[in-house]
Amino acid sequence: MTATQETQTSQAMTPLAAGFHDPVHDAQACFRAVMNAMARPGTRQSLDIAGLTPPAPLTSVAAALALTLLDYDTPVWLDKPLMASEAVKAFLRFHTGAPIVNEPVEAAFALVANPGQMIPLASFNQGSAEYPDRSATVILLGQGFGAARTATPAVTLTGPGIQDSTAFPVGPVPPVFWEQVAANSRQFPRGIDLIFAGAAEIAALPRSTRILPTEV
Amino acid sequence: MTDTARIPESLHEQGEYNFAYLDEQTKRMIRRAILKGIAIPGYQVPFASREMPMPYGWGTGGVQVTAAILGRSDCLKMIDQGSDDTTNAVSLRGFFEKTAGVRTTCETAEASIIQTRHRIPEKDLREDQILVFQVPIPEPLRFLEPRETETRKMHALEDYGLMHVKLYEDIAKNGHIATTYAYPVKVNDRYVMDPSPTPKFDNPKIDRMAALQLYGAGREKRIYAIPPYTKVKSLDFEDYPFEIQKFDKPCGLCGAENVYLDEVILDDKGGRMFVCSDSDYCEERRADGHLGPMAADPAAARVGNTRTGETIR
Numbered sequence: 001m002t003a004t005q006e007t008q009t010s011q012a013m014t015p016l017a018a019g020f021h022d023p024v025h026d027a028q029a030c031f032r033a034v035m036n037a038m039a040r041p042g043t044r045q046s047l048d049i050a051g052l053t054p055p056a057p058l059t060s061v062a063a064a065l066a067l068t069l070l071d072y073d074t075p076v077w078l079d080k081p082l083m084a085s086e087a088v089k090a091f092l093r094f095h096t097g098a099p100i101v102n103e104p105v106e107a108a109f110a111l112v113a114n115p116g117q118m119i120p121l122a123s124f125n126q127g128s129a130e131y132p133d134r135s136a137t138v139i140l141l142g143q144g145f146g147a148a149r150t151a152t153p154a155v156t157l158t159g160p161g162i163q164d165s166t167a168f169p170v171g172p173v174p175p176v177f178w179e180q181v182a183a184n185s186r187q188f189p190r191g192i193d194l195i196f197a198g199a200a201e202i203a204a205l206p207r208s209t210r211i212l213p214t215e216v
Numbered sequence: 217m218t219d220t221a222r223i224p225e226s227l228h229e230q231g232e233y234n235f236a237y238l239d240e241q242t243k244r245m246i247r248r249a250i251l252k253g254i255a256i257p258g259y260q261v262p263f264a265s266r267e268m269p270m271p272y273g274w275g276t277g278g279v280q281v282t283a284a285i286l287g288r289s290d291c292l293k294m295i296d297q298g299s300d301d302t303t304n305a306v307s308l309r310g311f312f313e314k315t316a317g318v319r320t321t322c323e324t325a326e327a328s329i330i331q332t333r334h335r336i337p338e339k340d341l342r343e344d345q346i347l348v349f350q351v352p353i354p355e356p357l358r359f360l361e362p363r364e365t366e367t368r369k370m371h372a373l374e375d376y377g378l379m380h381v382k383l384y385e386d387i388a389k390n391g392h393i394a395t396t397y398a399y400p401v402k403v404n405d406r407y408v409m410d411p412s413p414t415p416k417f418d419n420p421k422i423d424r425m426a427a428l429q430l431y432g433a434g435r436e437k438r439i440y441a442i443p444p445y446t447k448v449k450s451l452d453f454e455d456y457p458f459e460i461q462k463f464d465k466p467c468g469l470c471g472a473e474n475v476y477l478d479e480v481i482l483d484d485k486g487g488r489m490f491v492c493s494d495s496d497y498c499e500e501r502r503a504d505g506h507l508g509p510m511a512a513d514p515a516a517a518r519v520g521n522t523r524t525g526e527t528i529r
């Protein structure tokens with residue numbers, strides 16, 4: 001028996017964490033939370049993730065998002081901590097069938113378990129002028145919402161889905177992150193869309209959202 | 217709309233379909249398209265439209281969007297030309313009652329999802345409501361440029377000169393912009409969009425609407441969206457500003473003014489009246505004691521009665 005076969009055997013003996021208890025209705029509820037988040041940028045939408053215990057560093061909320069949005073048609077890119085976990089890859093492959101890709105630019109979705117160290121947003125597929133919808137959606141894990149839980153100061157958002165403007169305290173994100181987000185929205189209609197996955201809540205920033213300069 | 221276009225009753229009894237008819241793979245694909253549509257307001261996202269157990273023209277695009285977003289706790293309202301009682305609205309309502317078992321209603325305020333063809337309810341929609349449009353022709357430039365490759369380029373370059381030329385020719389010929397339905401709008405200062413065959417009377421309602429708007433075109437395989445509070449401007453010219461239709465009479469039954477009215481024939485002697493196109497709005501006003509100039513007329517009263525098919529109330 002080769003080493004590879006041995007690894008595969010030992011993995012096969014590890015019980016795979018379960019997916020949605022009720023695939024139809026759990027996915028629907030999760031999708032509505034994502035849709036509301038995307039339609040109202042910066043708002044927090046709660047997610048019922050009862051029963052999901054995916055292998056770390058995949059979180060329950062991120063697992064729910066993956067089960068809801070990914071399938072054979074959506075190549076997914078994982079950051080280093082996720083890519084390093086055979087259990088995470090097995091979970092995603094088994095439950096979603098999504099091909100795991102090595103190149104960020106090939107991905108329809110990206111999962112980032114260590115957002116503080118994330119690669120530039122420009123690394124992902126930005127879509128084309130004629131097909132801006134073909135861009136990536138990047139999901140940041142382990143996010144906290146509210147001023148007390150974030151290291152960075154809140155940014156102020158404006159644009160479609162926002163009545164006037166709204167403060168968006170979220171983190172952790174890399175120091176240059178908001179500059180990248182602002183640059184992302186300047187190239188509208190091209191650009192990536194962001195989903196922030198917390199412990200039981202999500203928020204989203206579509207490319208259409210503009211970042212207002214923050215008063216210090 | 218012929219009888220052969222009816223949704224086969226037997227389908228509802230087979231019990232072999234998934235919740236809300238569509239399979240989960242199809243729902244995921246449509247959901248992803250909806251998310252991209254929301255992220256790019258007014259841009260038409262291509263999607264792999266499925267065969268539905270009803271003909272195109274019956275709102276298969278809207279039905280697929282509704283089926284992809286619908287949950288067990290939703291309450292659904294179906295309107296066609298402002299009415300909940302047309303064959304189309306009744307059939308589609310029945311389709312979701314049977315395939316999803318959800319509650320349905322005719323009352324605008326009660327619905328969490330409203331699927332519509334041709335009209336937007338008179339009552340202001342709320343943040344917790346979703347308006348789904350059935351769209352026959354999603355491409356506002358299609359009548360000016362039949363080639364998809366070309367219209368796609370125009371949208372990419374934000375080159376809407378042709379559309380302005382068309383509207384200006386309208387003015388030259390008629391003295392005003394003659395388009396009264398599917399009047400083109402610009403969404404979020406970027407994409408020119410067709411608000412589906414709604415009368416232009418309803419265009420101001422889609423500007424900064426509190427509810428999320430989703431548009432589905434089944435035959436043309438396109439989904440697009442307008443997030444809440446998004447700026448939507450009807451195209452016009454400085455010297456010919458956009459104007460909505462004005463009705464010089466109030467609704468004959470409920471007396472409402474500044475609403476969209478339909479002309480109704482009362483008898484074979486040429487008797488006619490104008491009534492609210494939004495039948496739920498009209499009924500609620502009458503229930504609240506509002507009376508129009510024709511309310512006492514027996515023939516007119518017959519027009520305004522009966523409401524069938526909803527599961528609650």
Ligand SMILES: [Zn+2]
Pocket residue numbers: 467468469470471472491492497498499501
């Ligand atoms: Zn009326």
